Amino acid sequence: MFIEPTRRRDPPHLRTGWIEAICGSMFSGKTEELIRRLNRARIAKLNVRIFKPALDTRYHEADIVSHSALSIESIPVQTAGQILQLAGNCDVVGIDEAQFFDKDIIAVCNTLAIQGQRVIVAGLDMDFAGQPFGCMPQLMAIAEYVTKVHAICVVCGDIAQYSYRLVPSQERVLLGETDSYEARCRRCFNLGDQAGRKEWAYEDVNNE
Ligand SMILES: Nc1ncnc2c1ncn2[C@@H]1O[C@H](COP(=O)(O)OP(=O)(O)O)[C@@H](O)[C@H]1O
Numbered sequence: 001m002f003i004e005p006t007r008r009r010d011p012p013h014l015r016t017g018w019i020e021a022i023c024g025s026m027f028s029g030k031t032e033e034l035i036r037r038l039n040r041a042r043i044a045k046l047n048v049r050i051f052k053p054a055l056d057t058r059y060h061e062a063d064i065v066s067h068s069a070l071s072i073e074s075i076p077v078q079t080a081g082q083i084l085q086l087a088g089n090c091d092v093v094g095i096d097e098a099q100f101f102d103k104d105i106i107a108v109c110n111t112l113a114i115q116g117q118r119v120i121v122a123g124l125d126m127d128f129a130g131q132p133f134g135c136m137p138q139l140m141a142i143a144e145y146v147t148k149v150h151a152i153c154v155v156c157g158d159i160a161q162y163s164y165r166l167v168p169s170q171e172r173v174l175l176g177e178t179d180s181y182e183a184r185c186r187r188c189f190n191l192g193d194q195a196g197r198k199e200w201a202y203e204d205v206n207n208e
Pocket residue numbers: 024025026027028029030031032033065066067068150151152153154183
């Protein structure tokens with residue numbers, strides 16, 4: 001489990017910010033992990049500000065909400081540049097659904113960290129086609145700390161790193177939940193519609 005660096009005790013002239021990237025598929029616990037870190041920062045009496053892209057209105061207009069219904073308030077923004085304007089001099093900046101931001105998100109995260117702020121950025125590392133998503137690869141490259149979390153494959157029960165799309169759209173951006181996506185492992189993702197369901201796997205075990 002990720003534990004916060006204790007750089008806070010450095011003398012002010014040595015104090016620096018940093019970037020933490022949390023990545024993985026849908027349902028892998030990115031938002032839960034982001035909320036966990038932000039809550040701990042608040043317990044440490046740090047000043048925290050949280051952002052998400054305004055287009056992500058799935059569960060709530062403003063709050064960030066996990067699939068398990070954990071939530072934390074956030075500021076929805078249209079562009080990455082707005083984060084820089086609104087983050088002020090807070091100690092910790094949280095950003096969810098980073099894959100949806102424009103490419104300025106890289107410079108914004110860098111600037112915040114250089115200014116001495118801790119930046120925790122969470123997002124999908126791959127899209128429904130298994131391709132790197134938006135600026136997440138660059139954010140992972142410039143981050144001091146990268147955490148990849150995993151879901152459970154709903155087909156076979158292995159660990160999952162892919163978000164399998166259940167509906168025919170080829171649009172890259174398609175908001176959704178279990179209605180349109182499921183977490184899958186490499187094998188079941190590549191088998192697509194041919195992947196046997198969990199019940200089938202259990203049958204196999206029972207017949208042994
Ligand atoms: N296939 C799955 N694998 C793991 N967790 C799942 C799965 N489907 C639903 N969940 C739920 O999703 C929660 C994680 O939600 P969340 O943090 O919002 O994930 P993410 O932000 O990565 O999409 C888990 O704690 C669990 O309750």
